[in-house]
Amino acid sequence: MRLKDNNLFKQQCFVGGKWVSAADGAVITVTNPADDSVVGAVPKLGRKEIAEAVDAAEKAWAPWKSLRPLQRSEILRRWHSLIAENIDDLAMIMTMEQGKPLAEARGEIMLGMSYITWYAEEGRRVYGETIPSPWAGKQPMTIRQPIGVTAAITPWNFPMSMIARKASPALAAGCPMIIKPASMTPFSALAMAELAARAGVPAGILSVVTGDAAVIGEELCANAKVRKLTFTGSTEVGKKLMAGCASTVKKLSMELGGNAPMIVCADADIKQAVAGTMGCKFRNAGQTCICVNRLIVHENVHDQFVAGLVEQAKAIVTGNGLEAGVTQGPMITSSAFAAMQTLVDDAVAKGAKIALGGKADPKGGRLYLPTVLTDVTPEMRVFREEIFGPIAPVIRFKTEKEALELANDTEYGLASYVYTRDLGSFYRIAEALDYGMVGVNEVALAAGEVPFGGVKFSGLGREGGRQGIEDYMETKYILLGGLAS
Ligand code: NAP
Numbered sequence: 001m002r003l004k005d006n007n008l009f010k011q012q013c014f015v016g017g018k019w020v021s022a023a024d025g026a027v028i029t030v031t032n033p034a035d036d037s038v039v040g041a042v043p044k045l046g047r048k049e050i051a052e053a054v055d056a057a058e059k060a061w062a063p064w065k066s067l068r069p070l071q072r073s074e075i076l077r078r079w080h081s082l083i084a085e086n087i088d089d090l091a092m093i094m095t096m097e098q099g100k101p102l103a104e105a106r107g108e109i110m111l112g113m114s115y116i117t118w119y120a121e122e123g124r125r126v127y128g129e130t131i132p133s134p135w136a137g138k139q140p141m142t143i144r145q146p147i148g149v150t151a152a153i154t155p156w157n158f159p160m161s162m163i164a165r166k167a168s169p170a171l172a173a174g175c176p177m178i179i180k181p182a183s184m185t186p187f188s189a190l191a192m193a194e195l196a197a198r199a200g201v202p203a204g205i206l207s208v209v210t211g212d213a214a215v216i217g218e219e220l221c222a223n224a225k226v227r228k229l230t231f232t233g234s235t236e237v238g239k240k241l242m243a244g245c246a247s248t249v250k251k252l253s254m255e256l257g258g259n260a261p262m263i264v265c266a267d268a269d270i271k272q273a274v275a276g277t278m279g280c281k282f283r284n285a286g287q288t289c290i291c292v293n294r295l296i297v298h299e300n301v302h303d304q305f306v307a308g309l310v311e312q313a314k315a316i317v318t319g320n321g322l323e324a325g326v327t328q329g330p331m332i333t334s335s336a337f338a339a340m341q342t343l344v345d346d347a348v349a350k351g352a353k354i355a356l357g358g359k360a361d362p363k364g365g366r367l368y369l370p371t372v373l374t375d376v377t378p379e380m381r382v383f384r385e386e387i388f389g390p391i392a393p394v395i396r397f398k399t400e401k402e403a404l405e406l407a408n409d410t411e412y413g414l415a416s417y418v419y420t421r422d423l424g425s426f427y428r429i430a431e432a433l434d435y436g437m438v439g440v441n442e443v444a445l446a447a448g449e450v451p452f453g454g455v456k457f458s459g460l461g462r463e464g465g466r467q468g469i470e471d472y473m474e475t476k477y478i479l480l481g482g483l484a485s
Contacts, residue, residue, distance in 0.1 A: 001039070001096055003089040010190040011040045013210055015049070016056030017203020023049065028183050028210060033099035033330045033366060034320040042186045045211040050178075050219040053207045057149045057176035058225050060204025065146045065174035069124045072172055076120035078199035080113055083192070090160065090191055092322075097185045098159055099329040100284050101321040111446055112164030115464060118448030122469050123172025137484030144473045146174030147251060148227035151220040153213075153241070154189070155233045156182035156332055157287045162255075163189050165452075165463045166230045167196075167206060173472035175228070176205045178220070182233075184332060186210045217241060224248045228472060231255070232289075235412075235457045253461035253471050255453060257386045258289045258414030261407035263429060264305055265400075266298040268419035272441060274308035276419065277392065280443035282316055282370055285328050286390040287336070290415035290437070290445060293387055294376070295394045296403050302396050306374055309392065310356045313370040316390075318361050330366035331389060337366040340389045347373050347380040347393065357390075378409060386412070400425060408434045414454035417443055436462075 003009060012019040021027075026044035031037065045053075064072070083090065091105035100108070128143040150170045154162040163179055170177040181189035186208075193208045209216060217237075220226055221244030231241050232255040245252055260280075264273045281292050297305050321329035331337040337360070344358050357371030368390055376383055376393040383393060397403040407416060416435035420426050430438045436454040437445050446452050451465035461471050 001092060003092060005086060005089055008086060008089050008191040008194055009040065009093060009187060010194055011042055012190075013043050013045060014190060014193040014197070014206070014208045015053045016060075016207065017197065020049075022046065022211070030097055030184065030186060032096050033332050034322070035365065039096050040187065042183075042190070042210040045209050045216070047215050047219045050209055050211075050216050051223060053178050053209050054149060054219075054223050054225050056204040057178055057207060060202055061149060061176050064176060064202060064205050067174070069126070069172070072174065073120045073124055075200045076116055076123070076168060076172060079196050079201065080116040080120065082195040082199050083109065083113055083116070086191075086195065090188065093187045093191055094159055094185070095321040095329075097187050098156060099321050099332060101326050101329055104284060105321070108158055108161045112161035114448035115161070115164045116168040118464070119168035119172040119469060122169070122466060126173065126469065126473060137482065139480040139483055141478050141480065142475050143478065144475055147472055147474050148175060149225050150175045150177045150228040150230065150472060151226045152177055152179045153217065153220070153229070153231045153233065154179065154181050156185040157284060157289070159185035159188035160192060162232045163192055165468070166232075167192075169463075169469040170472045171201065171205065173469050175472050178207045178209060178226070180209050180213070180216045180220070183210065183213065217244065221245045221250070222248060226250060228252070230461075230471065238459065251471060253463065254459035255289070255461075255463060256414075256457060256459040257412060258454065258458050259293045259384075259386055259410040259412040260290055260415040260417065260435075261294045261296050261433075262292040262417035262419065263403045263407055264295065264297040264301060265418070265420035265422065265425055266300045267421045267425075268301065269421060269441070270301055270304050270308055273305060273419035274312055276417065276439075276441070276443040277309055278312050280417070281392045282313065282328055282390050285331055285368070287332060287388050289386075292392070292417060292443070294383055294406070295392060296397055296406050297394055298403075299396050299398055302394070306355055306372065306394055310372050313356055313372060313392070316370045318363060318367045318369070328367075328370065328390060331368055334366060336388065337368060340368045340371075340391060343382050343385070343387060343389075343391060344371060344373070347376060347382050350377065350380050352376050352380060352382075352393070355394075378406065384410070400429065404429065404432050408432075411457040412454070413456035414458035415439065415445060
């Protein structure tokens with residue numbers, strides 16, 4: 001890996017301000033999804049070592065929470081500047097471990113940075129309130145305080161921004177955080193820890209641990225010193241973690257899976273709808289939680305929409321994300337890659353037609369061709385399951401009621417989209433979609449300023465916006481008595 005600063009590529013964990021290996025020397029090897037070459041190895045820490053990381057965080061908590069919010073803000077802003085200065089190296093590390101094209105990696109890092117600047121400022125605005133008193137001579141009020149040691153478990157599809165989105169509100173609120181990144185993409189997280197230390201984040205306030213997910217998860221859930229767990233990943237693992245945290249009554253945030261619909265109305269600007277689909281279906285090779293999973297298109301514009309989508313999807317250049325001009329990288333694992341064909345075969349067996357792709361890319365590796373399926377129905381797996389790959393299933397509808405029934409026919413409720421130029425249908429549909437987020441004629445939903453999150457099996461809580469810091473704070477009620485003269 002050719003980096004400008006080789007010190008950003010860390011093959012050790014960062015615990016209590018020190019770079020450490022596993023006591024028994026065990027490691028996890030990390031490979032590049034583009035060619036399976038070895039990128040490096042990270043420690044496989046044991047449960048005792050995770051408990052030690054929690055102890056270090058608890059020890060570091062008191063001085064961190066007693067800093068003025070402005071002092072924490074200055075440190076976060078320095079972290080932001082160091083990330084900006086090192087963006088080329090961070091993008092290279094991300095593409096090597098995750099496979100997304102370099103331009104997308106840079107885009108993700110910039111999104112992550114937007115959370116850090118936002119929370120550097122938002123941490124200065126955690127106001128309490130004075131409450132109009134129901135009693136003579138007494139004044140109720142509230143203050144907001146950091147919750148304590150927090151832990152984050154993050155996925156491989158956004159190795160940097162998921163960490164920035166969790167760590168920056170935690171640190172701004174005055175909490176330490178222990179991060180367990182995905183085993184396939186640990187190096188972005190470790191580079192972030194190195195930059196945080198350079199920015200002046202004190203020892204123990206931001207630790208990154210790697211190892212067996214179940215072992216680390218069990219300790220973080222069962223350890224009563226951890227007061228909040230934030231998780232981004234699959235619904236299946238999210239449910240396990242919720243159950244695991246019951247015994248220690250932790251506060252939880254869960255950013256889980258999605259099955260996003262996009263309703264394209266008869267009056268939609270079809271060019272815009274196609275561009276939106278390209279932006280959110282094929283980004284990250286379709287391995288995105290808010291990526292459109294079902295295109296629900298009015299029968300009058302169906303053929304025009306499919307023709308436009310096929311034309312644009314044909315122009316996608318697949319390949320190694322490090323190569324110039326590549327716009328779609330490989331699938332993360334061979335099982336994720338194999339799952340694409342199984343989903344396409346299931347849909348075709350049940351009556352779907354392949355308008356584009358539908359098979360592995362002849363270039364080889366884990367590249368799957370951008371795929372468009374038509375005549376999709378709710379009986380097919382592509383309708384029911386989170387595809388997590390470059391397959392765009394199209395379903396035809398006649399009435400708005402039918403479109404909404406199709407869109408809401410899922411246990412998930414993360415992102416949804418509608419394309420229309422009619423003010424009435426925009427508002428009716430946005431209100432009726434049973435999702436945490438609705439993009440109207442727009443698909444780029446995330447930014448530091450806005451609350452990101454889902455309903456139903458897509459999770460709990462919101463990240464980003466003024467809401468995102470709430471989960472790292474407790475509200476304390478104080479009653480001042482004896483005020484009567
Ligand atoms: P995953 O398998 O649930 O893994 C996510 C994280 O959980 C990884 O760090 C993984 O560690 C860890 N993990 C796995 N089993 C665990 C256990 N028993 N206890 C504790 N931790 C455990 O999900 P993924 O495949 O990486 O990510 C894709 C999923 O994330 C999709 O469903 C996607 O929709 C969702 N996602 C949601 C959002 C959102 O904001 N709602 C954003 C991005 C992704 P290892 O890597 O070591 O196995």
